[in-house]
Amino acid sequence: MENIVIIGNGIAGVSAARHIRKLSDKRIIIVSAETDYFFSRTALMYVYMGHMKFEHIQPYENWFWKKNRIELVRGFVSGIDTKTKKLSIDGSRALHYDKLIIATGSKPNKFGWPGQDLHGVQGLYSKQDLDLLETNAPNKDVCKRAVIVGGGLIGIELAEMLRSRDIPVTFLVRESSFWNGVLPEGESQMINEHIKEHHIDLRLGTNLKEIIADENGRVKSIIIQETGEELPCDLVGLTAGVSPNIDFLKDSGIELGRGVKVNRFLETNIKDIYAIGDCAEQHEAIGNRRPIEAVWYTGRMMGETVAQTICGNRMEYRPGHWFNSAKFLDIEYQTYGWVFGARGKKDYEVQFHWRHESDKVCITMAFDKETNKFLGINTFGIRMRHEVFDRWLTEERDADYIMEHLADANFDPEFYKQYEGEIVAQYNANYGKSVKTKKKSIKRIFQLN
Amino acid sequence: MSNYDRSMALTGQPPVTLSRNQKLATLLGMFGLAILLLAAFNVNFPGKATWLSISLMAISVGTIWFSWDAYSKKEPGIKNDGVWFKSISSKGFWGWIAGIALTGFYIILYFYPEYLGLVSGGDNKGVIGLFDPLSKALSGNPASQWFVYGTLYTVAILAFGIKFIWKYRHNRYEKIRTFSVMFFQLGFAFLIPEFMARLNGSSVLNGGSLPYYDLKNMWPLNYYNFEGYRIKGFLSSGDIGFAMLIFGIVTIFVISPILTYRFGKRWYCSWVCGCGGLAETAGDSFRQLSDKSVKAWKIERWVVHSVVVFVTLMTTAVIYSYLGTDTSKYWLTKSTFLLGVGGLLTTIFVLVMVFKREQFQKDAKYGAIGYFVIIMALIGFHYFSGEGNVFLFKSETLRKSYSFLIGSIFSGVIGTGFYPIFGNRVWCRFGCPMAAILGFQQRLFSRFRITTNGGQCISCGNCSTYCEMGIDVRAYAQKGENIVRSSCVGCGICSAVCPRGVLKLENGPLKGRIDSNQVLLGNDVDLMNLVNQK
Incomplete structure (x- = not known):
């Protein structure tokens, strides 16, 4: 039976393990120096704030791993011998692998400030x-x-x-x-x-x-x-910021840039070694994405993709439409498609910005100067329906269409204040248009016919 | 592990520490409670009405003042800082003290009301005596332990309701929902029945007297609604009484299925119900204590459905016991009734097994079949054997044990007394037969679901942690699945605490409502198809 060893038990590594298990009976071993069990890194803040205990940010109960025959090893991988296919692990015996997935994530950046290694x-x-x-x-x-x-x-x-x-x-x-x-x-x-x-x-x-x-x-x-x-x-x-956590690979012979260099199949320069998640660096950036994507969702997608490859269906990493979200103190932020800040803004990109006069709510929609094609949207304080924007991006809708159907995309809880009217009024005023908002339609949202 | 100092002291560090205002507010509330406690120890207050008003005001103002100080100065948003550091809300010392105190109160309330000052056929003493003036003002009758309880219950829902609204003032769903439970508690559960009691004996009711009836309280939550003395009361009270009896039947068989189909069981459990009302308001600080494990879910399913079987058998037996055998006197006789119950249960069972079979897990199927066979066997056994005790036991024995085990111990002592230990919805989750029946409808015949927003989940766990019903919401959200669970009461807190806007409670089309697709949006389309192959 093939030994699949995954270094790192974050979202990328664990997604890979779960999907390999769904597709095959291979032996799966996850090595982590950080914790015994997978936890949600993005939720660490809530433990300090007292919203949750550490056990709450572990998405699977502890029996899950044994039941799914995913072996967990706690230890720090100090080196990889790619010739004999062996990992040396501090405080544990060496591990042999047939296929190796590097998913070691990031570490915080330090820019050589005097005193950056002091206590505190x-x-x-x-x-x-x-x-x-x-x-x-x-x-x-x-x-x-x-x-x-x-x-x-x-x-x-x-x-x-x-x-x-x-x-x-x-x-x-x-x-x-x-x-x-x-x-x-x-x-x-x-x-x-x-x-x-x-x-x-x-x-x-x-x-x-x-x-x-x-x-x-x-x-x-x-x-x-x-x-x-x-x-x-x-x-x-x-x-x-953060950068890939790959110091332990320096002498391994694996090609490194800022991260572990991978091709579109998430393969490194050495056969049977793959890299996914924060630590992987694409040779060429994909579309508008960065070569290194340190985002929860991309880690998950790379894990799913590499699982296919390892289970015999060699597959390119082809992420869909860009999306992301965050929360700034009390303000939720979501983004679908591409909206750039001043520095990265494209020549063809027009940005329509609307902000509520008193509430901390705003949106920015980007569209193409020439064709009016919708490029992306940022929303603050309004939740949007991922499925709807993903569809609109695929269908290459134009800005007017988005404005007309904005109510369909609203994902705020029931009874929340609706802003579509104001937003579209300003859009019309800014661009001399006369778009009329359509009422929210269950049929359109859920694609019923 | 967090090495945050879990101090027992009321001082300590932020976010646990109490401000000066909060300390004063606590003192005021405690003063109000102390008056009640002193009254319970038979301290005789001159001017009962005044002292009762002072006490209730002190409790309400103390609670509202405390929450005003805690929330009003902060930006609107999620206010869960320090929940797991505070000993009251994390099963610490004060949590246990509160649990023991509440449990003790319920035991005295249910089983030893004389210690609260109840005197039958004379003037009440103690704390019940203190409530006499208010009771007489409302219904004209002296207070009982239930009046004291009802008043405190209402005060708690109102005062903590205001707290809840402050806490979630950025969230209109929560605000409107909380207004609703406050309204139904004050109007339907408290005032209307008291006023109705004034009509007893009047010509409006043909001189009859209505049983105490909280109109929003449906069978089987009010398991006693069809007991003989209540039926007599309804039937003695003219058209109004008859209308109320019909309403009681219509609510469970017609109104509730329609509303549950359209909105999910939340229309009742977190918008109308009194138990839910207390859990959502006074119990809000304990919602994170519910057990999220798969094991707890298994236990929940067996226990709550067993209670449904128990209440069905018990009610059937009780109604059976007072029906006659002579068809010429009244069309509904013992045997037609038993046949009717058997027929109804068979119809439901067959319809569900034919049309919804694939939605049951194996153990649920076995459970359903097992219980159905037991009920039908008992009915048949009785029907063919003729006389004797229905279901092997006397109906009175069944009624008494239900009332003791479920009505008192489960819903009161454990259900509310243990808020600070097991969370605020223990009763609703493990014990309430009403919730189980509505949940059954919600799971199989309803438009309600919690929609997961594409691929936006980051598995943080806020939704699961703050689910009072112990649903592991995250387990669905991180797979991109909608959440369609019979136990969900639709409180909306998972959606509120989600930092990434992933969850939305909504009523939508039945098609695609339960999608078990393990695909997350934002992925490669071909990969999504692959992952989706089973």
């Missing part, structure tokens, strides 16, 4: 990071102020976590507005305001110069590059 300086990615945060910032007496460096999704989550324990937070964002490398201006502005509503000291256009230690090698303060200001603090959160 940390990222937020792993279970170990969460445990460390409980030590570094258990409450507002031990941690009188925290400084977060890096204005992305993890940064704002860390800020929300610390605020739940009333810890004062200063949030250093390099960009001129929060996450505006990705978000269009109006949306980014709205999130800036919302961050301040949560009493977070947001510093835009601000960089970290260095981290100063006290006599015990603990963080004492940080210096801001632009102003030279010294901010006393007990915790520095480094949240300036």
Whole structure:
């Protein structure tokens, strides 16, 4: 029987294991240095905030693995011998594999700041990071102020976590507005305001110069590059993005770039070794995607795809229409298709932006200047139906059609305030159109005929 | 594991710590409770009406003040910070204390009302005596332990309802739903029956007297509705009484199936029902304590359906016991009734087995067949043997044991007393025969479902954790499946706590409602087809 070994028990590795099991009887072994069981990484924040206990963020009960004959090994893979097909694991015997899937995820970026390895300086990615945060910032007496460096999704989550324990937070964002490398201006502005509503000291256009230690090698303060200001603090959160966690592969002979280089079949340069999830790097970016996609959903899709290949149906990784979501403090964000921030905005892309006058609700729809073709939508504070937007993208609908049928895509809970009327009125005003909104139709939504 | 200090103290660190306002509010509420406690120990308050008002006001204002301070200063949004750090809401010390106190209260209420001051045929004393003025003002009669309980129950739903509305003020579904349970509790469960009692003996009722009747309370939740004394009461009260008896039958056989078909059982369980009302308001802080394991689900299915069988047998026996045998006196006789019950159950059983067979799991099929055979055997056994006790036991024995085991112990002592230990819907999930019948309809004949939004789930677990019915919502959502479960009461909290907008409660077409496709949108279309092949 073939031995399939998967390094990493995150969403990518576990999706691969589950689907291999569905398709075959192969022996499956998952090795993880992080935890005994799979957990939802994106939910770590809720454990610190007290919304859930760690056991709640484990999607499967502990008996699941044995029942599905997925063997779990706890240990750190220190090296791979690709000739003899052996993994050496710290604290465990070597493992032989017939096929190997590398799904080791990411690690927080550190950009060589002076003092970045002091006590009290940390990222937020792993279970170990969460445990460390409980030590570094258990409450507002031990941690009188925290400084977060890096204005992305993890940064704002860390800020929300610390605020739940009333810890004062200063949030250093390099960009001129929060996450505006990705978000269009109006949306980014709205999130800036919302961050301040949560009493977070947001510093835009601000960089970290260095981290100063006290006599015990603990963080004492940080210096801001632009102003030279010294901010006393007990915790520095480094949240300036993540990069593939592949240091252990340096001498393995597997081709590495920033991540593990893979082709469209998720195969590395060495036969029978695959890489999926955050740590995989495509030779060529797929469509508008980045070569490395550190997103929950893409990890899952790559896991499903590689399972097909391993079970005899060699398959290309061909993700469908781009989608993503996040939550910025109290504001939910969803995106379908492509809407770019100012920096990445395409020449052919027109962006229609609408924001409610008082509620923290807004949308941005991108469409093609020439053809009026719908390219994508960002929504803040309005939930949208994935199925409907996925269909519209496939059918290559135009912007007018989207506006006309916007009510079909609404996924907010029943009785919620509807904004379609206002949105379309502004669309008409902006572009001199006379689109009329159609009422929500169950028939269209569920494609009944 | 989190090494957060799970302190027993009321102080401690945020988010557990209480603000000064919250401490004062707690003090005020405790003062209100202390008055009731003192009254229970026969401290005689001069001016009962005044002291009762002070007590109820203190409890209400304390609760509302506390929640105002906890929620109003924060941005609208999910307010679950520190839920698992607070000892009251995480089965800690205060959780157990609250559980023991509530359980004790229920035991005294159900079995030793004399300790609360109940005096039959004289002036009430103690805490029941304290409620006499209010009871007399409403119905004209002295209070009973049930009046005291009803009043406190209503106060709890109203005060904690306001708390709940504050907590979820960004969510209109939750706000409207909570207004609804507050309205039905105050109007239908509390005031209307009290006012109706004033009519007893009046000419409107032809001089008859109606039994205490909460109109929204259907059989089998009010398992006693068709007992002999109530039927006599209804029939003695002219057209109104007769209309109410008919209404009682129509609600379960006509109104409830139609509403459940259109909206799911939530129209009742989380919008109207009093048990649900208390669970959703006063019990909201304990919703995360329900057991989500597959094992708990298995136990739930056996226990709750056994209660349905029990209540059906019991009610049949009770009605049977007071029916006559002479067709010339009244068309409904013992034997036509038994035949009717047998016929109805057979029809339902056959229809379900023919049309919905494929939707049953193996154990559900065995269970259904087993129970059906037992019921029919008992009915047949009796029918052909003629006289004797129906179903081997005296109907009175059946009625008494049901009332004791299910009506008192399960729904009260365990169902509510154990809120802080097993979660706020223990009764609704494991014990309520009404919920089981509505759930059966919801699973098989309803437009209601919780739609999963394509591929957006990140398996975080908020939905499962905060499901009061112990449904592992995430298990469906992460596969892209809709959630169609008989136990879902449609409270909407899974959808509310979802950080990625994945869940939506909705009434849609029957086609494609239960899709067991393990495909997640956003994938390669060919791969989706492959993954979907079974």
